[in-house]
């Protein structure tokens with residue numbers, strides 16, 4: 455594997471950054487997780503746009519244009535012969551000193567890794583997964599806003615560890631008001647009759663690219679798509695539930711906190727949206 459760092463490609467074993475990079479010292483940086491399907495990078499423009507939004511929020515100036523970042527992603531796929539895979543795009547604050555001050559970091563670093571990802575076992579896509587609500591709440595929007603896809607994922611990692619301790623793969627995180635925000639690395643949806651509902655961004659959800667695509671696909675399928683504040687009770691009494699994310703794609707949820715959701719099997723609307731999503735990922739995207 456060849457890894458892109460600041461305009462050059464390095465063999466995997468030589469792809470290294472400084473221990474003084476504030477991305478490592480303080481989690482001071484941002485990232486994107488992107489997928490390639492069938493020789494095209496899915497929603498590349500949207501991912502790069504979100505990267506620039508994250509950069510804006512943390513006052514980090516990316517030393518490239520959007521077009522140059524997109525070109526670096528595509529080039530990394532080409533160099534690695536990735537046609538179907540997963541791309542990690544990272545921008546760190548760069549090399550600084552042992553002190554918080556980001557002004558000591560003169561040059562941000564940009565890294566692109568193109569490889570593979572399998573977030574959940576295949577069997578869960580077929581039979582659905584069980585999730586639990588955990589005690590770690592979503593970060594406050596006026597702290598590190600969870601809309602920023604920053605290198606500070608420790609809050610989500612703690613929630614993931616709690617999920618693992620409970621014997622499941624993913625966790626619902628509530629916000630400080632007790633409303634459902636999302637999961638540790640996935641957005642969450644519920645189906646009730648003809649309604650397709652997902653928590654609003656103001657509840658502490660990430661502006662998920664897959665979330666946006668699935669909302670559009672839901673409208674195409676004739677569903678009423680809404681973003682109200684939702685509680686655990688709403689999810690317990692949903693007909694169907696599923697998670698979305700670049701890594702996870704769409705994965706059905708059949709049990710939450712011990713409550714069976716709907717029939718206890720992945721539902722018809724979920725299946726229909728999975729099919730629509732798969733046909734979109736196969737046929738659209740930036741050619742590699």
Ligand code: PXG
Pocket residue numbers: 487488573610636637638639640641660661662663664665698699700701702
């Ligand atoms: N919420 C959070 C907190 C995320 O980190 C999503 C929702 C889904 O967003 P997208 O834009 O991907 O639909 C994410 C994205 C991983 C991994 O390595 C995590 C994500 C994406 C890809 C891989 O666990 N999270």
